[in-house]
Amino acid sequence: MIRQDFNRIDPKRRSTIDYKKKQFTSPSYSEQQYPHRLNLYDVPPTAEIKLEDFEQWAIDRLRILAELEACSFRNKTPAETGEHMKPLLGKWLRLDPNSSSAHGHHDDRLRLERRKDHYSHYILRLAFSSTEDLRRRFARLEESLFKLRFQNENAKERQAFVESLNFDWETVTAEERRELAPQLLGATPGLKKQDVEEAGWFKVDFETVAELVENRRVLLRAGKAYVPVKDQMSLVLAGFRERLEKGLELTARALPRLDEDDRLTPILNHLSKNFATPDAGLADSDAALSDASIRASSIDAVSQHFPLCMRNLHMTLRKNSHLKHYGRLQYTLFLKGIGLSMDECLTFWRQSFRLITDDTFNKEYRYNVRHAYGDVGGDAIRRGRGYSPFSCQKILTEHPPGSGESHGCPYRHFSVDNLTSLLQATGVGDREVLQGVREDVEKKRYHIACNRVFDWAHRADIQRVKRDGTWGAAELDTIVHPNTYFKRAYLLSHGQGDGARQQQQHDGDAMEM
Numbered sequence: 001m002i003r004q005d006f007n008r009i010d011p012k013r014r015s016t017i018d019y020k021k022k023q024f025t026s027p028s029y030s031e032q033q034y035p036h037r038l039n040l041y042d043v044p045p046t047a048e049i050k051l052e053d054f055e056q057w058a059i060d061r062l063r064i065l066a067e068l069e070a071c072s073f074r075n076k077t078p079a080e081t082g083e084h085m086k087p088l089l090g091k092w093l094r095l096d097p098n099s100s101s102a103h104g105h106h107d108d109r110l111r112l113e114r115r116k117d118h119y120s121h122y123i124l125r126l127a128f129s130s131t132e133d134l135r136r137r138f139a140r141l142e143e144s145l146f147k148l149r150f151q152n153e154n155a156k157e158r159q160a161f162v163e164s165l166n167f168d169w170e171t172v173t174a175e176e177r178r179e180l181a182p183q184l185l186g187a188t189p190g191l192k193k194q195d196v197e198e199a200g201w202f203k204v205d206f207e208t209v210a211e212l213v214e215n216r217r218v219l220l221r222a223g224k225a226y227v228p229v230k231d232q233m234s235l236v237l238a239g240f241r242e243r244l245e246k247g248l249e250l251t252a253r254a255l256p257r258l259d260e261d262d263r264l265t266p267i268l269n270h271l272s273k274n275f276a277t278p279d280a281g282l283a284d285s286d287a288a289l290s291d292a293s294i295r296a297s298s299i300d301a302v303s304q305h306f307p308l309c310m311r312n313l314h315m316t317l318r319k320n321s322h323l324k325h326y327g328r329l330q331y332t333l334f335l336k337g338i339g340l341s342m343d344e345c346l347t348f349w350r351q352s353f354r355l356i357t358d359d360t361f362n363k364e365y366r367y368n369v370r371h372a373y374g375d376v377g378g379d380a381i382r383r384g385r386g387y388s389p390f391s392c393q394k395i396l397t398e399h400p401p402g403s404g405e406s407h408g409c410p411y412r413h414f415s416v417d418n419l420t421s422l423l424q425a426t427g428v429g430d431r432e433v434l435q436g437v438r439e440d441v442e443k444k445r446y447h448i449a450c451n452r453v454f455d456w457a458h459r460a461d462i463q464r465v466k467r468d469g470t471w472g473a474a475e476l477d478t479i480v481h482p483n484t485y486f487k488r489a490y491l492l493s494h495g496q497g498d499g500a501r502q503q504q505q506h507d508g509d510a511m512e513m
Contacts (some may be wrong), residue, residue: 034114035105036161037095038149040240041121041247053116054123055267060092061120062271065141070478072144073440073448074455082148084473093117095149097157126264127271129251134272139244146240150233162232167239172201172226180219184226187219191228202227208238273397294339296348302338305489307450307482308410309395310334311426316406321355326399327407328365330390332372337389337483342373391481392447411437411446428453451479454489461492 032045049057067088071081089095094113101107121142128138150158177184184201185191206225212218212234219226227235294302303314313331317323323331328349335345346369350361370376374386392409401408410419416438423434433456440449455462465471479485 032115032118033105034111034118035098036164037097037110037114037157038146038153038161039114039118039121040165040243041118041125042243044122045115045119049119051263054119054264057116057120058123058127058267058271060116061124063092064088064145065124065138066480067478068141068144068148069137070448070451073445074451078151082152084477085148087473088477093120097154099154099157123268124271125248125251126255127268129248129255130272135245135248135252139241139248142244143237143241147233147237150236162236165236165239167235169202169204169235170224172203177201180221180226183219183221187216187226188228189217201229202232202235204235204238209234211237273393294335294344296340296344296351299335299340299348302486302490305486305493306334307479307485308422308426308453309408310482310486312410312422313406315425317352321353324405324407325368326401327405328368329372330395330407332369333387333389334482334486336373336386338486342370342375345369345373389481389483392450393480395482396446409446409450411441411449412444416441423453428456430456447478447480450485454479454485458489458492461495464495465492 032043032047064085067085068081071084076084093116095117096110096113098104098110101110105111124138128134153161203224203226206213206218206220206223209218209225209227209231212227212231213220213225217231299314300318303311306314310331313323313327316327317331332345332349335348336342340348346366349365349369350358353361353365367376372386377386395407395409396412399407401413410422414422419437419441420434423437428434433452436452437449440446440452462471462476465475475488479488
């Protein structure tokens with residue numbers, strides 16, 4: 001028998017650390033300070049937060065990133081994007097400057113705002129590090145958000161932030177500036193001779209400022225780009241991009257260790273799914289139009305304001321006098337969301353199913369409608385007043401339609417030819433819009449295609465409310481819920497601006513998790 005030597009070091013273990021001590025050591029947490037509004041997210045947060053905050057902070061940031069992506073898809077200019085995002089940032093991811101408080105960055109309110117921004121970035125970094133496509137997309141949108149904030153920062157605080165970064169930028173000496181003055185002046189548009197002599201210059205590898213090189217705004221010499229201080233934003237963005245990409249790669253390697261935590265994994269999985277189309281809940285107070293009485297007899301008239309998914313269900317129902325189960329469920333919950341009462345909904349379905357008898361309807365269909373409204377079922381169903389209307393994300397990702405079924409999203413589940421025919425049947429005949437929809441569908445930007453059709457169908461009304469000032473960017477953000485589509489279309493068509501303000505107070509206050 002061979003005696004085992006317990007003092008011998010296992011080669012698979014590090015000899016410098018006792019693995020038992022490492023396993024049971026107490027973690028140390030620290031509260032991070034945020035002297036600047038801008039953040040490169042170099043240091044991960046280590047303090048404890050509530051699980052509810054973990055979820056809600058990530059959702060709020062996801063709303064901002066999704067809206068930034070929508071602005072990009074809609075080809076908005078930087079000025080239009082900034083104007084559009086300003087109220088949304090104030091609502092979901094507010095970050096005030098140090099000058100907004102007498103105590104500067106020591107103010108508790110500013111610290112909490114920056115803490116939320118810091119944590120939400122790292123939570124989404126965890127959610128979107130699993131695949132190369134998600135990492136690339138997340139990095140692009142985070143860079144857009146950082147650029148927007150950097151541009152809107154006041155000059156004094158922006159300069160203080162840049163000076164705190166300690167980037168490895170080589171400063172161009174005064175002697176070199178004088179020697180290269182003619183070349184610098186010729187290679188840098190909008191620069192005066194006095195600026196060349198007095199302004200600061202940096203020398204970096206030309207790959208670092210690819211955007212400036214592409215636009216021919218810098219002098220290239222011996223593999224170096226000569227960048228003036230006024231274009232330092234490109235340098236900061238390059239540093240931000242480089243650090244974020246490295247951080248995402250490190251996060252991807254650490255992801256397998258998270259599988260053991262059954263609290264965080266479902267939340268992160270849900271967030272990554274919502275990156276395709278943000279999931280949006282519908283508040284009860286936003287469910288019905290206050291000044292419109294929706295009845296069974298008025299559904300045909302108001303169906304012109306329905307999104308394409310619900311319009312397709314309505315047209316199929318009128319054609320066949322029947323819908324299969326998931327189609328009935330999707331449409332019933334939508335009708336519930338626009339303010340149709342349960343009794344009126346039962347009347348609507350009974351009149352629509354005109355090929356069957358009352359006895360058949362009562363036996364096979366009546367209970368399902370009452371269950372959706374929470375009138376019957378378990379205690380949890382009744383307490384919750386039934387089910388919530390399906391969001392775009394739920395329609396896109398759950399229960400794809402099979403043969404003979406009409407539910408789902410036409411932009412995703414229809415062929416391009418069938419989708420074009422359906423759009424033309426609902427009055428969308430503009431070739432440019434149809435071509436844009438085809439491109440959106442090919443790139444899997446389904447909610448953008450839907451918003452494109454909405455913008456075209458209500459272009460005159462949207463221009464009117466913008467001109468009158470009754471609606472702002474927050475009232476015209478990207479639609480991610482069929483009921484929001486209907487309510488906004490109805491209010492625009494009926495010339496009501498105040499209702500939209502009330503709508504935005506409730507739209508998306510909760511996300512379906």
